[in-house]
Amino acid sequence: MLSSSLRDDFPLLTRTVRNGKPLVYLDSGATAQKPRAVIDAERDFYEHHNGAVGRGAHLLAEEASGLFEAARGDVATLVGAQHEEIVWAENATAALNLVASGIGNASAGIGGEEAARFRIGPGDEICVTEAEHHANLVPWQALATRTGATLRWIPVDDHGRLDLDDLDELVNERTAVLAFTHVSNLTGVISPVAALVARAKAVGALTVLDGCQSVPHLPVDVAALDVDFMAFSSHKMLGPTGIGALYGRKELLDALPPSVFGGGAVKVVTMETTSWLDAPMRFEAGSQPVAQAVGMGAAARYLMEIGMDRVEAHERELAALLRGGVADLPGMRLLGPEGDADARDVIAIAAVSVDGIHPHDVGQVLDDAGIAVRVGHHCAQPLHRRFGVTGSTRASAHVYTTPDDVRAFTEALATVPAFFGVKA
Known part of the structure; x- marks a missing residue:
């Protein structure tokens, strides 16, 4: 796992969001945050x-x-x-x-x-x-x-x-x-x-x-x-x-x-x-x-400078945490490989379909908790259709993502069914 001090290179990650909550950024598959080296x-x-x-x-x-x-x-x-x-x-x-x-x-x-x-x-x-x-x-x-x-x-x-x-x-x-x-x-x-x-x-x-x-x-x-x-x-x-x-x-x-x-x-x-x-x-x-x-x-x-081998190792560990965390939640469907949270042919992306709840609503609950994810069809409508859903809620990581970020995501995701009165 890459050192959490690497986050210090990314100014935006220090900001707070809804109601003063610290930002948990898990939308790197859409766009990544920028280190000072790039900005400078x-x-x-x-x-x-x-x-x-x-x-x-x-x-x-x-x-x-x-x-x-x-x-x-x-x-x-x-x-x-x-x-x-x-x-x-x-x-x-x-x-x-x-x-x-x-x-x-x-x-x-x-x-x-x-x-x-x-x-x-x-x-x-x-x-x-x-x-x-x-x-x-x-x-x-x-x-x-x-x-x-x-x-x-x-x-x-x-x-x-x-x-x-x-x-x-x-x-x-x-x-x-x-x-x-x-x-x-x-x-x-x-x-x-x-x-x-x-x-x-x-x-x-x-x-x-x-x-x-x-x-x-x-x-x-x-x-x-x-x-x-x-x-x-x-x-x-x-x-x-x-x-x-x-x-x-x-x-x-x-x-x-x-x-x-x-x-x-x-x-x-x-x-x-x-x-x-x-x-x-x-x-x-x-x-x-x-x-x-x-x-x-x-x-x-x-x-x-980080080393892409180290980036990949970091990615593998986060992938296991993400997929394993979602797999343990009732009422959640992880799109893609299931039952093999430590699969070696996946990176740290977890797209989730929550039973009975629209992805945009899931994303809103997570946003209220300070967690930024992607919602919708992610420009992959045919693949969503293959899975029998119209959209999903996607968490995705990068070099600055920590295990604490993943835990915050899965903990907030676990509250979604009850928030909407859906029995998980």
């Missing part, structure tokens, strides 16, 4: 180095450009990528759309022969999973509609784990793309990446990984995972909002057409045609979120 990095950029990246020869422009690219390097190091394999995006959703839209543009003939490898159409298939966040489902639905390809999906079992019994049939010679989450934002279940990537490679399909819930909590090495693309967000990994990143194999990024067009991404422009720079610049048209990139780089350094 952004402030220092604005106070001392603010300039246009790649658009000037003066000192401030040079300093801003250097910090911008140094941050790219830090983020690349965190996930085991090469510097030029990291593309800045507005967020992880934008990063996933960048890949889907790029494939769509290639399929429409944009990008010429170098983009031909991405073209899909009728007779091709795109495969996702039933466990996806909407950000890694809706873009693929749209791409299938746009190109005439068929969308298929891998189901989950009653415990929220991917059911791979029909994997060879679902991912087949017609499959062009296999897009899947590394960790479910609802159940916390870690996907069997090796099996999925091996099957995709066997049939020549591209792999697109949603790393939003893995990069902040687990050691991630894209080379070892052997995926083609991976999207992840800054704000979930202790960094600023308004920025995320896409990892892509260099040879794929250099061939994929951009989906946002404009200055800063182009090589030669005539009145008739345009050619693009190599990756990552071809995907970074227009003014960039430079201060946010600097902050994301600071967040990557902060996590690496």
Whole structure:
């Protein structure tokens, strides 16, 4: 377990909330709190180095450009990528759309022969999973509609784990793309990446990984995972909002057409045609979120200084406490793996359905106790539907979460049925 003194790095965690109660923050799966190192990095950029990246020869422009690219390097190091394999995006959703839209543009003939490898159409298939966040489902639905390809999906079992019994049939010679989450934002279940990537490679399909819930909590090495693309967000990994990143194999990024067009991404422009720079610049048209990139780089350094192996160990202990605490409460259903609170394929996320009580009402009782959680469908409506519910109350942890936070959550959750007069 990480030292509780680490909480001192996060100014917001010192505040009080309803009726002067201390804040218990268990909504890190939605957005994480920020350490001073990140806040200070952004402030220092604005106070001392603010300039246009790649658009000037003066000192401030040079300093801003250097910090911008140094941050790219830090983020690349965190996930085991090469510097030029990291593309800045507005967020992880934008990063996933960048890949889907790029494939769509290639399929429409944009990008010429170098983009031909991405073209899909009728007779091709795109495969996702039933466990996806909407950000890694809706873009693929749209791409299938746009190109005439068929969308298929891998189901989950009653415990929220991917059911791979029909994997060879679902991912087949017609499959062009296999897009899947590394960790479910609802159940916390870690996907069997090796099996999925091996099957995709066997049939020549591209792999697109949603790393939003893995990069902040687990050691991630894209080379070892052997995926083609991976999207992840800054704000979930202790960094600023308004920025995320896409990892892509260099040879794929250099061939994929951009989906946002404009200055800063182009090589030669005539009145008739345009050619693009190599990756990552071809995907970074227009003014960039430079201060946010600097902050994301600071967040990557902060996590690496802690050590991602230590972060994972902390996560495992909290997962057992969270799941075990909920499992002991009557009238509560833990979505995902049940009966194995110490399961090794889950991170510290617990989504709970309380019998007879709407998740928003559960969240209100917890909020009154000073406990911040997520309520609703968490952008995972199909997976909730698979479990036969419309929504849930989700607690999620991070490096600053303590066993006391978990105990406060389970103790407050235990009072919910009686508060509404529901017999547990």
